[in-house]
Amino acid sequence: MPNNPPRDSRRWILGSLLGLWLLIAWAAFSRTMPIQxxxxxxxxxxxxxxxxxxxQLMLLPGIGRHLAKRVVAYRxxxxxxxxxxxxxxxxxxxxxxxRRIEPYINVMLPVDADxxxxx
Numbered sequence: 066m067p068n069n070p071p072r073d074s075r076r077w078i079l080g081s082l083l084g085l086w087l088l089i090a091w092a093a094f095s096r097t098m099p100i101q102x103x104x105x106x107x108x109x110x111x112x113x114x115x116x117x118x119x120x121q122l123m124l125l126p127g128i129g130r131h132l133a134k135r136v137v138a139y140r141x142x143x144x145x146x147x148x149x150x151x152x153x154x155x156x157x158x159x160x161x162x163x164r165r166i167e168p169y170i171n172v173m174l175p176v177d178a179d180x181x182x183x184x
Contacts, residue, residue, distance in 0.1 A: 111171045114152070115145040125166045132157050145174050 112121055114136070122133035132155075139155045140146065149172050152158050 111169055113171045113173065115140065115172065115174060125169055127162055127165050146172055147174070148172060 110124070112125055114122075117137075119130065119133040119137050122128050122136055123130060128136075135155050135157060136152070143154075146152055149163060149167060149170070151172075152163060153160070
């Protein structure tokens with residue numbers, strides 16, 4: 066009788082080797098594939114602060130997900146920002162942040178806001 070390992074042992078060994086190979090491949094590829102993000106500075110654009118959603122606001126330098134959500138929430142609660150300085154009313158935005166994002170934002174009032182103030 067030949068000295069062969071049982072079938073279950075062979076399956077376990079092959080499964081383990083396959084799992085190990087997949088783990089090594091995943092580790093190698095996850096380190097070599099950087100996530101590319103762009104900012105308003107990179108693409109030379111201006112963000113309309115009174116119309117932008119949180120994702121668009123995150124293009125601004127120094128504006129992360131939580132701060133962008135606070136800007137949108139403030140705008141929904143209190144209406145459009147009238148001036149650049151009004152952004153400082155949002156928790157987490159101060160003069161330093163204003164100076165950093167000023168070249169990349171547009172504070173024009175939305176068309177609907179212009180109409181509501183003239184009637």
